[in-house]
Amino acid sequence: MTRSGRNPEKRLRAGRKRTASSARWLSRQLNDPYVQKAKAEGYRSRAAYKLLELDEKFRLLRNASRVVDLGIAPGGWSQVVRQRSPRAAVVGIDLLPTEPIEGVTIFQMDFMDDAAPGMLEAALDGAPDLVLSDMAANTVGHKQTDHLRTMGLVETAADFAIKSLAPGGAFVAKVLAGGTDNQLLALLKRHFLTVKHSKPPASRKDSSEWYVIAQGFKGQTET
Numbered sequence: 001m002t003r004s005g006r007n008p009e010k011r012l013r014a015g016r017k018r019t020a021s022s023a024r025w026l027s028r029q030l031n032d033p034y035v036q037k038a039k040a041e042g043y044r045s046r047a048a049y050k051l052l053e054l055d056e057k058f059r060l061l062r063n064a065s066r067v068v069d070l071g072i073a074p075g076g077w078s079q080v081v082r083q084r085s086p087r088a089a090v091v092g093i094d095l096l097p098t099e100p101i102e103g104v105t106i107f108q109m110d111f112m113d114d115a116a117p118g119m120l121e122a123a124l125d126g127a128p129d130l131v132l133s134d135m136a137a138n139t140v141g142h143k144q145t146d147h148l149r150t151m152g153l154v155e156t157a158a159d160f161a162i163k164s165l166a167p168g169g170a171f172v173a174k175v176l177a178g179g180t181d182n183q184l185l186a187l188l189k190r191h192f193l194t195v196k197h198s199k200p201p202a203s204r205k206d207s208s209e210w211y212v213i214a215q216g217f218k219g220q221t222e223t
Helices: 008-016 020-030 033-041 048-058 076-084 116-124 143-164 182-191
Strands: 066-070 089-094 104-108 130-133 170-175 192-198 210-217
Touching (some): 033 048, 048 192, 048 210, 066 143, 170 192
Parallel strands (some): 066 089
Antiparallel strands (some): 192 210
């Protein structure tokens, strides 16, 4: 027994229960400068820096007045929106619980629910000029299946953006390695003036994630 009353052998055995993948994740978190920076600067996750870096490059938040945050939990992106556009109305949605954020309306529900789009639009009391999606499907370990499931969310988010955005608005979404599927890419190019892919520095080099940034929404057109 130690002075704390803990049995070191018991602690060691407990440590051995950790899987190799979880041990790697823990080690990466402990040594990640973005994780440490987020804690020091009050952001809820390191993901906040991805949006900060995307904003520096594409000026997404400069004139944002109504913003939708799809996959809001734990809230890092909405924190950035509130910081850079404090007058913007912000609404977020996620299956996971999210601690309240001042000035942000949060729905804990499935974005794929038929009622979700209407609730998001009603909460803003007007058309959004920025739709953000950091959603990703829970992985099952099969690369192709994981890609298809996540891209399904991206396609639904893009459909929502196209149906709800104000003219001139923007859409940002996380995609996986290989970027946006050709069919979706063609759809975005038809509805937005510019469509680009970007991997912000805060996105880990070994991660398969990229972001698609569609700006200059043309308004409702024939699809």
